[in-house]
Amino acid sequence: MPEISLEPLKIGVIGFGYVGRVFHLPYIQATEGLALHAICSSRGDEVRKSYPGVKIFDDAKAMCADDALDVVVIASPNETHRPFAEMALRAGKHVVIDKPFTTNLRDAEAVLQMARAAGKHVIIFQNRRWDSDFLAISDVVRSGVLGPIRHVESAFDVFEPAVSDNWRFAKGEGTGRWFDLAPHLVDQALLLFGAPERVTADIQCLRAEAGADDWFMVTLHYRQLNVVLRGSMLARFPAPRFVIQGMKGGAVKKGLDIQEAQLVRQISPSDDAFGVDPDPLRLRHQDGSTQDMPAPRGCHRQFYALLVATLNQKSPLFITEDQMLAVMHIIEIAARAAWEGHTLKLALPEATCRHLQSNSIYENA
Template sequence: MATRVFHAPYIAACDALELRAVVARSEGAQPPLPGVALVRDAGALFADPAIDLVVIATPSASHAALATRALEAGKHVVVEKPFALDIAETRALIALAHERARVLTAFHNRRRDADFLGVRAAIEEGRIGRVVHFESHFDRFRPQVRERWREDGSAGSGIWYDLGPHLVDQALVLFGAPESVDADIAALRDGGRASDWAHVVLRYPQMRVVLHAGMCVAGGEPRFRVHGTGGSLVKFGLDPQEGQSVAGLRPGASDWGLDTEPLHLHAGEGEHREIALPRGSQEHFYAQVAQACLGEAQPAVATREIELVQAVIEAAMLSSAEGRRVTLDEVLGA
């Protein structure tokens, strides 16, 4: 799904990249694009001198091992989120990439969501004054546990590893690293073996950031609620790009990335305006990756940012498990 919906069409939209091959584990798999080869063994890709860039879009627990093999083979590497299972794996990969002088980055595509771009612009323009409360939801209604690795309770499964990196990365882009983390992460559905509910609070001086994800939310919550000293922002509905790609729409189409649900600005008691959102452009991630591989720019997602996202993910897991507030320094070892 990750290859078909995100990586293949976004790579195809980048003139500087050509998708050569995909590892297909199952019999009867179809290429995500015409002319793309299917191979059964990742080692064949790592050994191919014609391949410069490898994308790791596999179950979470395999990310570090596969990325290590790709870097050791001299490839540039993009890793799906979560980047790794813990800060130790993350730092080992970053060190290896530095040693081999290879580009290593994480697929934080939702920095280019239409709603996030709109919220970020409104905050930076000072439309609601100083932010005191930022709330970000990524909720779904999937009350039945499914038989798949994301929900089986294995390493790297669960909603916090699946959706948490999106929520955390967007928050860190806006506000930087928090001082500490309070979290409650749980499996609440009948038969649940992996987390399906996460409520995480990032603590900053004079501000709180609430990150929430749940699997039993019918009708949905606002995607963003942002309150400041000069007003509030509210955004309903999810960015459309994933749904558009599933439906067969591709980057470059006239409607691509257009979110018709506006951002609501409440600038005071009874004062309300609707703000049209900029066009979403998740495919820009790969244009920036190509520039980095060619030595023309730095990756959009820097290794320090990857490390900080992983630290917050890990701090939240520790906070939930031990029932206490966890400072980021505890995880980073500062």
């Protein structure tokens, strides 16, 4: 890791809900080179109790105007992502946005255009690039041990039959399970295999009281490869997190990364047991034999460590504009494919496809 500046980057976080409290704040505090400077929330008393000494704002514009801030982290509802990002950019700050980028591709493009004009970085919090399950699958794909890969399933199942009043599942733009999980699942697929050629999608609302979709099956069609992304909120028997079928073998990773569960239990990212995955990846070889391989340790904190190195050295972002926009493009194409009921061609710019392909794990295995 490049040497870190002695002067820590000062961070301000907008939002003190589940995402801000569970995902961002623990990692910010556990990352060398970062200093938590401010939190913007309507729950000031709760913030003050949990983070004494941190500046508290109840107005995002006022926090963004704080000259001491270097980076604004947006951990607020999806519909606020574009206005808060633009507010921070106008104030001369770098911006981290929790997924999804925005509620539509058009807004994402507008935010990036504004960031270029301001000479600042905008980056999406793709923490699940450092999930133990995805790291395990990435290692297997990179090794080439499975031979030519023909079918992949990436599933993220839970069992939550009761409909909560969470805004994520209310009727509205940018809500629902597909919009909630696709930023991660699509990003992982792009990292593994690059840009698909076509997209087929089925996105449904299976719980009668739900205002937004709670089940999806989206297929990314590549040449001689299908990648199926699935998510259900009614899974009493969750599907394996990953299944890969190759011509010389297969791989299955059953369990989910445990970092979120550990953060909910208030286990520190600095704890020796943090991110250690007890569930191995199982390989089945061409001769029918099986082999269990320990999963790499998950490390979401790596996102913020790389952010520090990038901003201090003024280097290009480790999550590129092409990757961020391609994710948004596929999210929208899949929703349209589900609505229209047929497979749609993915019309990404040729330069974007080349970039995604050149950075994909399978292409470079």
